[in-house]
Amino acid sequence: MGIAAKRNIDFGILNPAKIERIHDASVYLMEKVGLRVGGTRGLELFKKAGCEVTSENLVKIPRSLLDWALKTAPKALTLYNRSGEPAMTITADNPVYFGTHADQLEFVDPTTGKVRDFLKSDTATMCKLADALPNIHFVLSVGMSKDVRPEIQTQISFIETLKHFSKTVNFSTNDIESLQEVIDIAAVVAGGHKQLQEKPFIFNYCEPIPPLTHPEESTEKLIISAENRIPVVYMPYCMMGGTAPMSFAATLAQCNAEALSGLVLHQLASEGAPFIYGAMPSVMDMKTTIGSYGAVEFHLLVAAASQLVAHYGLPFYGTAGCTDAKTLDHQAVAESTMEIFSTLLSQANLIHDVGVSDHCNSVNPKLVVLCDEIIEMLKHYTQGVDVDDDSLCLDMIEKVGPAGAYLSAPHTMKNFRSVFYPTLFSRKMNNPDASEVDGAIQARIEDIMANHRVPPLNDAVLAELDAWTAKLESR
Incomplete structure (x- = not known):
């Protein structure tokens, strides 16, 4: 398991x-402008909490209710x-963890370099790769295999x-109904x-629809997650x-109002349920x-945004390595390097989309491996400089x-291993004329595929999962 x-x-x-x-600008948007909310259960929760709800399902959230939600949401x-x-x-120590995708619309084949449709069998490849890489702490399962209904x-x-995959699983669902099944x-x-x-070894991912809209799919996913305390x-x-x-400032204010109003609904559904601001x-x-x-x-x-969320004391979910x-x-x-450096310097905690390419159409295993090395390199930068008697x-x-x-x-002899020694990049006394990095990445992938062993689930659990698969495929 990699270290944060x-x-x-x-x-x-x-x-x-x-x-x-x-x-204050976000509070103004929540109190005076309001947000359009879909879904009967979400609207009822806001009404019962004393929010103004118009006939057009516009909800206005008072500052006092937001203050309550910020207090009740767990900070750790x-x-x-x-x-x-x-x-x-x-x-509050503010560690940072990175994650990639288990599946995506398209797959950049590491052997051919060609982009093709993502297939169900590619999930095993992406998961095994992420399981082996020390700086990848979770994967995002999104349900986008071409050969699955x-x-x-x-x-x-x-x-x-x-x-x-034996680490933590982040997941999203294509509809409301599948969330409880997951x-x-x-x-x-x-x-x-x-x-x-x-x-919890899983955590859910969902989104509102900017500007200032929470459709029923989003409100129901928040409520179901809260009810299950996931x-x-x-x-x-x-x-x-x-x-x-x-405008930078206006975009941050609007984004903040959308996320914070989601927090309020989530806490109304189940006070104290764990919430991650993205x-x-x-x-x-x-x-x-x-x-x-x-x-x-x-x-x-x-x-x-990570600084803003650190002010609230909430966990923050960001993006880098794409x-x-x-x-x-x-x-x-x-x-990818710029993004990883920025996020490591920021106050973000969970970082998704490592290895995602083509503005989120595909996932590239080679980029995931390269980003694992870049993360390791930049971790040595962001550790900073300690100044005490021992270090002087x-x-x-x-x-x-x-x-x-x-x-x-x-x-x-005691401390030389504390500095960064690359595994993919070259520091040879005499470098060759052509880059060897791509070959080193390919070799790393082949080694993982051949030699890494994901700890297996026990037979009873596998049998239950196979039963779930059979039931789903029979629909």
Whole structure:
């Protein structure tokens, strides 16, 4: 299991005054402008809490209710692995953990380099790869396999992920109905719903629809997650110039209002249920009309949002290690590295989309492996510089003296492994004329596929999962 990155560098985009102004602007949007809410249960919860609800399902949330929700939501969160062992602990110490996708619309085949439809069999490849890489802590199961019927994709993808991945599973569902089934399937592995609540090795992902809209699908997913006490991410995807204003501050305020109003509903459904604040404040590229995943503004605003959420004391879910490029080229490396560096310096906690390419159309195993190395490299940067008696080593410097050498000093022997030594990048005395990095990545993938062993589930659990698969496929 990989170790979370240590942050020991002061870095900030928003100062306290800016945070307060954005918060006040978000409260104004919630109190005075309101948010359109779908779903009978969500509307009833808001009404019972004293919110103004119009005939057009516009809900206005008072500041006092938001303050209550911010107090009741847990500030610390522990996520477990499939075996029930603590895997990711989010506290005020502000650790950061990274995750990739178990499945996606398209797959960049690591052998051929060609982009093709994602197939059910590729889930095992992505899960085994993520299971072996030390800086990948979770995968996101999204239900997008081309060769699985759409109405059961969510559940089948989740079952395949459970079979081939031993760490924490993030998941999303294609509809409301499949959410409870996914939770029931996870309970099979956990040993029951009570055990799953006590040691959650899964967490849900869902979104509102900017600007300022919570459709029934979103409100029901929040409520079901809260009722089951399963951690849930609520993540607005605000595109500046499209679904958000063409302004950094305004986009942050709108995104914050959308996420915080989701928090209020979630806490009304089950007070104290675990909630993870997510934010994707990106740009709509006016040349192509895509929502950019590699835009520098996107990752600036993710870092800013993480500061805002740290002010609330909530866990934060962000994005990094992805690219708008279709293949692993210069653009992909530049964008992914910039994003990882930004998020490691920020106050984000859970980071998804590592290895996602072509503005979230495909997942690239080679990029996942490369990002694992980039994360390891940048973890050595963000550890910062400790200054104390032990680290200053004045006694040793005095002992070696002027014109001395440290190569054979016991201190060097003890500490030389603390610096970063790349496994994919080259520091040879004489480098070859052609890059060897792509070959090193390919070799790493082949080694993992041949030699890494994902801890198997026991036979009884596998039999129950197979029964679930058979029931789903018979529909």
